Structures are given as C-alpha cells and as structure tokens.
Amino acid sequence: RKEVEQDPGPFNVPEGATVAFNCTYSNSASQSFFWYRQDCRKEPKLLMSVYSSGNEDGRFTAQLNRASQYISLLIRDSKLSDSATYLCVVIRPGSYIPTFGRGTSLIVHP
Amino acid sequence: DGGITQSPKYLFRKEGQNVTLSCEQNLNHDAMYWYRQDPGQGLRLIYYSQIVNDFQKGDIAEGYSVSREKKESFPLTVTSAQKNPTAFYLCASSAPDRGPTEAFFGQGTRLTVV
Numbered sequence: 035r036k037e038v039e040q041d042p043g044p045f046n047v048p049e050g051a052t053v054a055f056n057c058t059y060s061n062s063a064s065q066s067f068f069w070y071r072q073d074c075r076k077e078p079k080l081l082m083s084v085y086s087s088g089n090e091d092g093r094f095t096a097q098l099n100r101a102s103q104y105i106s107l108l109i110r111d112s113k114l115s116d117s118a119t120y121l122c123v124v125i126r127p128g129s130y131i132p133t134f135g136r137g138t139s140l141i142v143h144p
Numbered sequence: 145d146g147g148i149t150q151s152p153k154y155l156f157r158k159e160g161q162n163v164t165l166s167c168e169q170n171l172n173h174d175a176m177y178w179y180r181q182d183p184g185q186g187l188r189l190i191y192y193s194q195i196v197n198d199f200q201k202g203d204i205a206e207g208y209s210v211s212r213e214k215k216e217s218f219p220l221t222v223t224s225a226q227k228n229p230t231a232f233y234l235c236a237s238s239a240p241d242r243g244p245t246e247a248f249f250g251q252g253t254r255l256t257v258v
Contacts, residue, residue: 042184066244077234077249078187121186123247129194130240131202132177132247136186 035060038124040135047142051112055138057122058104066125067105069096071118072137078121081107112142146171150235150250156258157222157229165220165253167235175240176218177247180204181232190233193218194240222255230257 039058047053059067067084082089084096084105095108109116122135148169157163169176175194179187189202193212207226212218218237222229232254236247 038186040186068246075232075254077252079249080246083246125244127244130175130238130244131189131192132236132238133189134179134187136184 037061037126037133038122038135040122040138042136042138044139044141047112047140049112049114049142049144051142052108052110053112053140054106054108055120055122055140056104056106057135057138058102059122059124060103061124061127062100062103063127064103064124065127066130067096067098068123068125068132069094069105069107070121070123070134072121073118078134081120109140112140114142114144116140117142148235148237148248148250150233150253152253153251155253155255157255158258160224162221162223163255165222165233165235165255167218167220167250168216169218169235169237169248169250170216171237171239171248172215173237173239173248174215175238176212177236177238178202178208178210178218178220179234179236181234187234190220229255231255 069081070078071081072078119137121137177192178190191210193199235250238247
C-alpha cells in the first residue's frame with residue numbers, strides 16, 4: 035500500500051458546484067497533513083493545513099478522519115480559477131519528511 | 145522577501161553529461177529536499193538533508209548526487225547514470241525543529257535531455 039493515495043481524477047464540474055476529494059494514508063502514526071494546489075507547470079503552493087478539528091478557509095474545508103486514515107478537501111461554489119491539481123501531503127512521523135500523493139486534477143467548466 | 149530560488153528554470157542536457165541544479169533558501173530552514181515530478185505523477189523524493197554536512201537518500205536517489213556545505217544551499221547533480229532524467233525538479237525546505245510543518249517550494253527546474 036502506498037504511503038499516500040489519491041484518486042487522480044480528473045473531476046469535471048460546472049461552476050458553482052461542490053466537489054470533494056479524499057486522500058488515504060498508510061501510517062497510523064502520522065500527525066500532520068496539508069493540502070497543496072499545483073497549477074500546470076508550476077510549483078505546489080500550500081492551500082491549507084488539516085487539523086484534527088477540521089479547518090475552514092472561505093470556500094475550502096479540510097477534514098481529518100483518523101479512524102479511517104483519510105483526509106478530505108471540500109470546495110464549495112467552484113470557480114473557474116479553482117481548476118488545478120490538488121496534492122495531499124502527509125508529514126512522515128519522526129523524520130518530518132513531506133510525502134506527497136500523486137494529486138487530484140480538478141477542471142471547473144462554465 | 146524570504147523564499148527559495150531555483151536555477152535555471154529550464155535546462156537542456158546532452159546524453160552522457162552531468163548537470164547541476166541550484167537551490168538556495170533564505171528562510172533559515174534546517175531541512176531541504178529534492179523531488180522529481182513526471183507528467184501526471186506526484187512528487188517523488190530524491191534526496192533530503194536535515195542539517196548542514198549531512199544528507200540522506202530518498203526513494204529514487206540512483207543517478208543523482210547532492211551536497212549540503214551551507215545551510216542555505218542544496219545543489220542537485222543529475223549524473224550520466226540517471227537513465228531517464230527528463231522531468232520537473234522541485235526543491236523544498238521546511239523547519240522540522242518547529243515540528244511537522246509545511247514545506248515551501250522553489251519555482252522548479254525543467255530538465256530535458258536532447
């Protein structure tokens with residue numbers, strides 16, 4: 035089983051839709067999680083942290099489910115500008131190395 | 145402005161050549177990382193360094209070498225032993241002394257074998 039797994043998509047949604055991505059992780063000792071956004075041919079940029087209690091930032095909500103070992107990202111009221119690849123990142127316990135999923139592609143169309 | 149600078153942005157390598165990718169950070173981060181990204185793929189760890197004068201192999205270190213002589217700098221050499229070097233290379237840094245924090249990225253170097 036891979037350390038971090040994501041459905042690569044693409045998720046094709048109309049503007050205004052709500053879309054959710056999940057990411058599963060294999061190491062139950064993992065404590066720190068992030069979502070990054072990557073635009074085509076650019077570097078990844080931090081979108082938001084994922085806290086145990088959940089985290090909301092405007093239209094974006096991140097959740098952690100420790101029992102099932104997954105994190106999620108919910109995007110409400112999708113905009114054309116949300117089209118990108120969303121990378122799930124799990125920090126390896128002990129070494130603190132950021133470990134990436136392969137990303138989920140989101141395409142928002144008019 | 146604090147950040148990570150990678151150079152060059154684009155690099156072309158002939159078969160059999162070694163090339164070196166530069167990565168400099170002024171964030172005062174102890175840890176630095178090199179990742180490789182292929183089209184449609186996630187980031188795979190090549191090498192990492194958590195302190196000056198020390199570095200460790202990541203998941204795909206074969207055909208690559210690094211050095212960490214200064215805290216600010218972590219250059220990556222792609223050697224002729226790397227059989228498929230065409231990829232997008234990303235350098236990152238983080239501050240593990242502050243706990244499991246996020247990583248910050250440079251703008252990447254796109255390497256093409258010609």
